[in-house]
Amino acid sequence: MASVNKTPATAAGDQSAWNEAYDRLLNFLRAFELDDHAYVSQLAGEIFRQAKERHREDPSLSPTVLTLELAQKRLADWLATNLGEESRTTSQILATGAIAMLLSKVYQTAPDSFLANPVPEELRQALRETLLVTGPDLNVSSMTPRHLDYGPMLQFARQTWHRWEVKELAVAILFWAGVYTFFYWWLSPIP
Amino acid sequence: MNETNHHTPDFVVRRTLFLGLSTALTATGFVLMLKSYSGQKFWEDYVTLAVFPLLFSQIAVGFVLALFGCFDKLRGGDRHHIMRGAWREKEDSIPLAATAIVVPVYNEEVSRISKAVANMWRSLEKTGQIEQFDFYICSDSTDADHWIEEECAWLSLCTTLNAFGKIFYRKRRHRINGKSGNVADFCRRWGKRYRYMIVLDADSIMTGTTLVRLVRAMEANPAAGIIQTQPYMVLGSSLFRRVLQFSSKVYGGLFSQGCSMAQMSSGSYWGHNAIIRVAPFIEYCDLPLLPVPDPGKRHVLSHDTVEAALMRRSGYGVWIAYDEPGSYEEGPPNLSDMLTRDRRWCAGNLQHFWFLFARGIEMGSRLQIWIGLMGYLCSPLWLTFLVAGSFGAYFRQRFLMFSADPEDLSAASNSGAGILLALTLTLLFVPRLLGVLTTLPRARQFGGVIRMLFSALLENILSCLLAPVLMMFHTLFVLLTISGMQIKWNTQNRADTGLTFTHCLKLYGWLTVLGVVTCQVAASYLGNASWWLVPILAGWILAPLLAWVTSGRRLGLLFRSAGLFVTPEETDPPPELLGLDDGDEESQTGTAAPSPLWVQALLNPYVKAVHLSMVRQGSHNSVTPSRSLTALRERLIKEGPRGLTPKEKQRLLWDGESVFWLHQQLWSRPAAQMHPGWIQLQTESSTSRLMRDYLMADNER
Numbered sequence: 001m002a003s004v005n006k007t008p009a010t011a012a013g014d015q016s017a018w019n020e021a022y023d024r025l026l027n028f029l030r031a032f033e034l035d036d037h038a039y040v041s042q043l044a045g046e047i048f049r050q051a052k053e054r055h056r057e058d059p060s061l062s063p064t065v066l067t068l069e070l071a072q073k074r075l076a077d078w079l080a081t082n083l084g085e086e087s088r089t090t091s092q093i094l095a096t097g098a099i100a101m102l103l104s105k106v107y108q109t110a111p112d113s114f115l116a117n118p119v120p121e122e123l124r125q126a127l128r129e130t131l132l133v134t135g136p137d138l139n140v141s142s143m144t145p146r147h148l149d150y151g152p153m154l155q156f157a158r159q160t161w162h163r164w165e166v167k168e169l170a171v172a173i174l175f176w177a178g179v180y181t182f183f184y185w186w187l188s189p190i191p
Numbered sequence: 192m193n194e195t196n197h198h199t200p201d202f203v204v205r206r207t208l209f210l211g212l213s214t215a216l217t218a219t220g221f222v223l224m225l226k227s228y229s230g231q232k233f234w235e236d237y238v239t240l241a242v243f244p245l246l247f248s249q250i251a252v253g254f255v256l257a258l259f260g261c262f263d264k265l266r267g268g269d270r271h272h273i274m275r276g277a278w279r280e281k282e283d284s285i286p287l288a289a290t291a292i293v294v295p296v297y298n299e300e301v302s303r304i305s306k307a308v309a310n311m312w313r314s315l316e317k318t319g320q321i322e323q324f325d326f327y328i329c330s331d332s333t334d335a336d337h338w339i340e341e342e343c344a345w346l347s348l349c350t351t352l353n354a355f356g357k358i359f360y361r362k363r364r365h366r367i368n369g370k371s372g373n374v375a376d377f378c379r380r381w382g383k384r385y386r387y388m389i390v391l392d393a394d395s396i397m398t399g400t401t402l403v404r405l406v407r408a409m410e411a412n413p414a415a416g417i418i419q420t421q422p423y424m425v426l427g428s429s430l431f432r433r434v435l436q437f438s439s440k441v442y443g444g445l446f447s448q449g450c451s452m453a454q455m456s457s458g459s460y461w462g463h464n465a466i467i468r469v470a471p472f473i474e475y476c477d478l479p480l481l482p483v484p485d486p487g488k489r490h491v492l493s494h495d496t497v498e499a500a501l502m503r504r505s506g507y508g509v510w511i512a513y514d515e516p517g518s519y520e521e522g523p524p525n526l527s528d529m530l531t532r533d534r535r536w537c538a539g540n541l542q543h544f545w546f547l548f549a550r551g552i553e554m555g556s557r558l559q560i561w562i563g564l565m566g567y568l569c570s571p572l573w574l575t576f577l578v579a580g581s582f583g584a585y586f587r588q589r590f591l592m593f594s595a596d597p598e599d600l601s602a603a604s605n606s607g608a609g610i611l612l613a614l615t616l617t618l619l620f621v622p623r624l625l626g627v628l629t630t631l632p633r634a635r636q637f638g639g640v641i642r643m644l645f646s647a648l649l650e651n652i653l654s655c656l657l658a659p660v661l662m663m664f665h666t667l668f669v670l671l672t673i674s675g676m677q678i679k680w681n682t683q684n685r686a687d688t689g690l691t692f693t694h695c696l697k698l699y700g701w702l703t704v705l706g707v708v709t710c711q712v713a714a715s716y717l718g719n720a721s722w723w724l725v726p727i728l729a730g731w732i733l734a735p736l737l738a739w740v741t742s743g744r745r746l747g748l749l750f751r752s753a754g755l756f757v758t759p760e761e762t763d764p765p766p767e768l769l770g771l772d773d774g775d776e777e778s779q780t781g782t783a784a785p786s787p788l789w790v791q792a793l794l795n796p797y798v799k800a801v802h803l804s805m806v807r808q809g810s811h812n813s814v815t816p817s818r819s820l821t822a823l824r825e826r827l828i829k830e831g832p833r834g835l836t837p838k839e840k841q842r843l844l845w846d847g848e849s850v851f852w853l854h855q856q857l858w859s860r861p862a863a864q865m866h867p868g869w870i871q872l873q874t875e876s877s878t879s880r881l882m883r884d885y886l887m888a889d890n891e892r
């Protein structure tokens with residue numbers, strides 16, 4: 001009885017996990033903004049099927065992790081092949097590749113070539129020729145302030161800073177305020 | 192590199208006239224003041240008399256400058272001016288040199304900046320000289336959303352204008368020394384590649400013709416270090432901004448022209464819309480630290496005046512190209528934003544005190560520093576003058592009442608106060624009148640003679656009402672600065688979004704209370720003499736209303752449709768300004784970038800790629816991240832993007848490997864192991880057309 005109850009629950013859990021994996025994959029692929037939406041769905045189905053096959057071989061893997069890792073690996077492999085830069089790290093290939101896709105407008109001109117092999121030669125050339133110039137080479141200069149003699153005010157200020165503490169200053173101010181108040185009271189005309 | 196014009200008789204005559212006239216007017220005012228205070232004196236009178244020459248000298252200097260400007264305008268311009276040399280006859284044949292257009296930005300509205308860069312690019316293309324110019328958008332933005340939006344805008348600009356390798360974006364990792372540090376950083380990295388740099392503000396725009404002419408002027412005049420253009424305020428829609436841009440157009444040029452005539456090659460530099468010779472700037476103009484005990488306060492806040500003084504000190508000239516058209520900026524949209532800016536400027540200008548007595552600073556530079564200093568110090572002095580004057584008047588009244596001495600009464604009534612008042616009003620309003628008169632021939636561009644005159648009248652009334660408000664706030668700023676309170680360098684708001692009445696009441700309500708109380712006290716104790724205070728008290732009492740009414744777009748646009756406060760840039764807008772105020776419409780309608788945009792550098796493949804290609808230049812990437820960075824990455828995933836502080840966001844975004852790792856993780860982790868907000872953000876990333884709207888957005892007008 002217990003095993004009868006357990007099986008449908010696991011199946012429902014599996015389905016939910018695979019649904020999540022599929023939704024995530026679709027969102028991941030849609031983020032490339034390919035013009036051909038049907039191709040995106042087709043691609044998603046293809047990767048999804050591969051993920052399910054892999055999952056049968058190793059059921060301990062999470063469907064989302066498995067599906068998206070497959071998609072990311074396929075993207076990295078596709079870019080590495082078409083950019084001809086297998087020696088670089090995955091992160092570098094993905095960054096350069098996405099820029100190349102963007103600037104050669106793959107999303108618009110050849111959306112159905114995305115993650116497909118082989119790609120048309122013109123597209124491969126376009127991807128390889130795209131170069132993002134982010135900044136010119138540095139041409140370093142030394143820019144340091146020249147000495148500036150601040151003149152007599154600095155001498156005066158230094159003497160004051162060194163001589164006066166806040167407490168002393170407060171006492172001095174109070175003293176002179178008292179003196180001036182006295183004179184004011186004394187000299188004010190009598191109404 | 193020595194300037195020769197400082198030894199010409201012409202220059203000596205100009206300076207002698209300028210100083211002589213200013214001193215003579217101040218002395219006349221002081222004598223009249225002394226005359227009006229003949230008879231019994233009270234200690235308050237001595238305070239008034241002590242403050243008076245300082246205050247009066249400022250209006251005298253303004254008057255003389257306007258007079259110089261008017262004279263120069265009438266005679267058709269200064270033949271010794273750098274922009275009027277013989278080189279102008281063969282101007283087109285002068286080859287250009289490599290020039291960088293540097294746009295320092297700090298959390299500014301990105302769409303406005305990229306539109307301005309695009310417009311300037313197109314304008315330069317039309318001159319056929321674009322090859323000589325490179326643009327550098329030098330960002331100091333601390334807001335992660337701004338940072339990512341700036342990167343997207345840069346790519347969009349480059350693709351739209353086919354400007355890869357000509358428009359560059361640089362984000363500074365450590366924001367040291369504000370804007371001056373930003374420009375200095377550019378000089379250190381790439382300064383050697385260029386002979387000139389044209390420094391702009393985030394709200395600046397210049398036409399291609401002007402940019403090219405400035406480079407040619409520098410090429411033709413090797414002794415020129417800086418040429419500062421007169422930027423006119425444009426694109427205002429709030430009443431406040433429209434009044435400012437009208438007054439800057441009608442009066443501003445006159446003062447600049449007068450200043451240029453008096454100062455010649457010892458002119459001002461205002462920090463933007465100016466061309467700078469890079470080599471001497473690098474060699475001589477790095478800002479020295481101030482000699483104050485607190486290491487946190489040694490940085491020069493307001494760099495431009497000091498840089499001009501240092502450039503002048505090195506022997507290069509600093510000129511004002513007062514009548515060069517095609518140089519624009521945007522003013523503060525409302526009173527509150529102007530005060531925010533003024534608080535910053537006040538702190539900066541007061542620091543300049545140190546350079547006033549520094550050795551080797553040229554007389555003209557000292558004069559500029561002094562004028563800048565007094566621009567803010569005048570406010571506490573004016574307040575002191577008013578308070579002491581009122582007390583003096585009170586005591587004098589009491590004295591006269593009790594003394595009953597006919598000679599005293601006669602002395603009081605025959606005083607020079609009337610003449611002094613007439614002289615003061617002359618010095619205050621004649622420059623404005625001259626501004627209007629010299630603009631009259633172009634009145635059609637200002638909406639016609641009647642409308643222009645009416646606008647000028649309204650502007651004068653508004654200025655009179657705002658002056659006492661500014662006096663109080665500037666006094667406060669001076670006191671805050673002297674007491675050592677920190678001034679935060681805030682982003683200037685450039686959108687005419689309006690102020691709420693509650694905000695105005697909170698910020699300016701105390702002035703209303705002060706005005707009403709002073710009114711009662713003055714009426715009770717001063718009697719008829721209290722009428723003198725009416726313009727001041729009216730400004731205080733009406734302050735919240737004025738701030739509120741002038742801040743909105745509706746009234747500003749109403750005045751525009753009535754043909755009031757119209758400027759030539761509105762009647763005949765130059766193509767470079769077209770489309771720049773669309774941002775205001777967007778901010779009104781609420782169209783904006785998806786928020787938070789910075790997370791798209793972690794989710795969107797294209798935004799991430801652009802960002803990684805930028806930060807990799809810095810090569811601060813952790814192959815094996817530190818424990819704290821690992822914890823930060825995990826926290827971001829678990830707590831969502833809103834769980835991080837601005838500094839933490841910056842830290843993650845600066846680390847290329849973290850960005851890559853987070854991208855992988857955010858897409859592949861099961862929902863149960865992430866903050867629920869990420870699922871929503873993933874959906875937004877895949878449906879928001881980020882790439883088309885931001886990265887490949889067309890900057891066509």
